[in-house]
Amino acid sequence: MTVPERYQNPLDIQRVLNTARTIAIVGLSNNELRASYFVGYYLKRHGYRVIPVNPRATEILGEKSYASLLDVPERVDIVNVFRAPDALPEIATQTVTIGAGALWCQFGVINEEGGKIAENGGVTVVMDRCIKVEHARYVGRMHWLGFNTTRITSVRSGLQ
Secondary structure, eight states: OOOOGGGGOHHHHHHHHHHOOEEEEETOOSOTTSHHHHHHHHHHHTTOEEEEEOTTOSEETTEEOBSSGGGOOSOOSEEEEOSOGGGHHHHHHHHHHHTOSEEEEOTTOOOHHHHHHHHHTTOEEEESOOHHHHHHHHTTSEETTEEOOSOOOOOOOOOO
16 A cells, blocks of 8 residues: 655654654553564653553553553653554544644554544644654664764774
């Protein structure tokens, strides 16, 4: 399925990442080997408040987990989705209901109906992009040559 360009606008991505403080991750797993866990861990390390939304867990990454977005008791800036595409319309509806600023759908989470629901509710939509990769790209953890170590060196350690 092709993703409409408006859901991958670099200016929207940068604005969302630079203004958000709280991210609810729908489908965050408590399994350390899952991509959602790694992304949540990364976002916490980089100063975001991460709120797990997973009805099968009580706590993930040291944070209370909620069964649904509607149960989250605080303001959410970004709803980050690690769920199957067919779950997106309901998640988009809940995103609008709680007044979140953005709906961010990870790689492969593509559902135009869900995108339209969020857009019509005044929510910025990012679709088929990884929030961790985009954060690294735009907030300075990576540059065009690779990861930005903030150090230039010619030291070679050789094979160990």
